[in-house]
Amino acid sequence: MRKLPIAGSRVGVVCGPGELPRDHQGIVLSQITDRWGTHALVLMDDGTSRTCEGLTEVGIGWYQLNGDIKTLQCACCGTEAIGRQWHNRDIGYGLCEACADWIAGRETAEYLHKGYGVKGIHYYIEKE
Numbered sequence: 001m002r003k004l005p006i007a008g009s010r011v012g013v014v015c016g017p018g019e020l021p022r023d024h025q026g027i028v029l030s031q032i033t034d035r036w037g038t039h040a041l042v043l044m045d046d047g048t049s050r051t052c053e054g055l056t057e058v059g060i061g062w063y064q065l066n067g068d069i070k071t072l073q074c075a076c077c078g079t080e081a082i083g084r085q086w087h088n089r090d091i092g093y094g095l096c097e098a099c100a101d102w103i104a105g106r107e108t109a110e111y112l113h114k115g116y117g118v119k120g121i122h123y124y125i126e127k128e
């Protein structure tokens with residue numbers, strides 16, 4: 001079973017020898033299933049969209065780019081928020097767990113996703 005990247009995560013693709021995944025990066029929008037199977041729809045940073053059939057760890061193909069977990073500032077209350085930068089949010093800002101719970105109780109999941117990213121990736125990082 002091929003491993004597909006989850007929505008909201010960043011991936012990079014290597015199309016040929018000498019390329020690096022970070023040279024062609026994008027964000028996974030969703031996983032789509034059609035008659036050929038399940039793929040991940042990727043919005044590349046250059047504005048094009050691509051389909052990812054699965055992740056690889058060597059050679060040509062798609063790589064999961066695990067963006068660095070940073071100490072961000074909560075865009076809601078200003079406290080420290082551990083997470084990853086979400087492209088829709090000003091650089092340096094994230095969402096703390098208390099505000100994530102607060103917003104989740106009042107707004108739609110779509111609102112939360114659009115503004116703050118994916119739970120467990122951009123905010124509410126699982127502690128190891």
Ligand SMILES: [Zn+2]
Nearest residue numbers: 074077096099
């Ligand atoms: Zn907060």
